[in-house]
Amino acid sequence: MSDRTLDLDDFSDLIERPHGGLRRDAEERRARTGLPDQALGRLDELGEWLTAAQAKVPVEPLRQPKLVVFAGDHGVAELDVSTRPAGSTHALVRSALDGLSPAAILARRLEVPLRVVDMALDCDPAELPADVTRHRVRRSSGRLDTQDTLTAEEAEQAFRAGMAVADEEADAGTDVVVLGDLSVGGTTAAGTLIAALCGTDASVVTGRGGGDIDDLTWMRKCAAVRDGLRRARPVMGDQLKLLAAVAGADLTAMTGFLLQSAVRRTPVLLDGVVSAACALVAQRVAFRAPDWWVAGHTGKEPAQAKALDRMALEPLLDQQVAVGGGTGALLALPLVQAAAQLAAELPVSEESEEVDGAGDAATEEGETANASALDAT
Template sequence: MKSFRIQPPDQSLRAALQTKIDNKTKPLGALGRLEALALQIGLIQGTSTPTLHAPHMLIFAGDHGIAAEGVSAYPQEVTWQMVMNFLQGGAAINVFSKQHQLQLYVVDAGVNYDFPENLPGLLSHKIAKGTQNFLHEQAMKIEAAQRCIDQGAEVVTSIFNKGCNVVGFGEMGIGNTSSASMLMSGLLNIPIDQCTGRGTGLDDERLHHKIDILTKAQQRHGALASPLELLATFGGFEIAQMVGAMLQAAEHKMIILVDGFIVSAAFLVAHAIDPNLKSYGVFCHRSQEQGHAHMMRALDVQPLLDLGMRLGEGTGAAMAYPLLASAVAFLNEMASFESAHVSEKNS
């Protein structure tokens, strides 16, 4: 598995950046969280004049063996059908990516389907046609998890080499809220029933069934020693590839747009591997999945948006991207008190 060298942002510029923000023609702090966002972006890029170049949205897709246990309201074939919908431009993430000029790619990390070759917008990094059923065995071997991390890193390096410095993450995979719940429960030591939500829209009876299945799976596998072992036992190929992609993005000093529940679970795993990752993450929206609030508290972060969304696909990340553009724009273009000849607040 590739090793990553993630350097925390250099803090020597913090005071100058904060002074620049404070001296804009506004009361101190009047732009609220946009000011913190501008500071974060400036620190990531190591400059008081940051820019956003070639923003990309990556949707990682994979199937899950646990779907055979009826933990989703939809059948497994919806995974590949939605991938085709993405490629044909018909999904919500397509609409928002087009609106905000985000270059969109779908990564086949392990979908249970043979896609035609050379489909525009599809990056083929298939590990296998879905994971194993973790109720009965590991979802994947450790070696497969390591390969996923390498593949995800490769995807991000390819867009970085095209000039991209901000990347959003989305996902598609029937059953992947179950994987995300298991990962967060293991990493945060939170009971599985507090980590499990309705996913694609389960009713009360099927939600109880889902919790029962995940509880049995947790009991079967017992305590796990490392983030990589936890990822291999309960993860999906798409989640594992996002882990590698995020770590690589941070190594390249890229801004990472973190979507909702499943993407945040991948971030949790990557953060457990290297805590320096956190400085590069912008948490875009609060998912309605109940476990997401626990994740945000554990990471001590506050998502930018709270719109009652729970779609996935990276839609929350795409919706939040204009806020980054606004943060950069005010930092670079808004006049200072001095340049505008405006009197400052009385001391």
């Protein structure tokens, strides 16, 4: 797709569902462990999801998680819709890189490497490491209430940057991504996207953000979402135009990242309202894509609940975390890791092991046959 004009319709053909047959094999294997049905609750469901994603029975434990955080400033922050001043996201990024943010502290505790991707920070790129800024599209995004946040060319560049990051992580062997975001004004963009795609009013999706804004700030934010909706609705039939109109470079890149991760069969753990908004746009592009994602937690933003409900994704945790950066999703990561470990290592009877071995052989034969069929075509 990189050598020609970007066509989002291609994702519908490229993205396949996780291996449903192996998910059933995982269910049968779990039934032969001797544990009562439902004894592990949602851990069984997560283990089966990972089995299908990895296409392996039994599933392999998760050994290479990665926290990937997309960062950017939003012009709409000039309207004082946040507790933080416009253009100050670089301070949040520096805190994360220095290991001082909540997400960075949790990532260190969980031994999860952190990667920050600057898409539109409003600062001199020389202030940050080159590996952070190399995908930057522009310095801050446009004001979504009065103008497109990106040009068409910038939107495609940001979307492709997200795809490139997904490919880099897949090539590096990352076996699950915790997806986070850092921005000032990002929840306003996310609320606008979710309101447009869910057909709701601005007041229904507008929350208090990460800083628990006061009533006057909330009203300004609600007005910005309302004005953004007027600009978003005419272009809802074209998801790339929709992203250019109101999303900004960071959310556009996250959408490309989610879709390409699904193409590369990389499971993703969603964080807050921003990643939920991007996932909702990605679902409109390719309806099978949400099968590759798990909602890590539910926060305080009403728009997040709307988006997750539309995608039929049930959050793993409800801790009302609102600080962003992947913090809430990191809290859920140990549950996903535990599910993989249990599914991989719970002992089964000798008879069931023989059945598993036969299943692996059948899978290998099927893969060989599929490869031959592809060669023939």
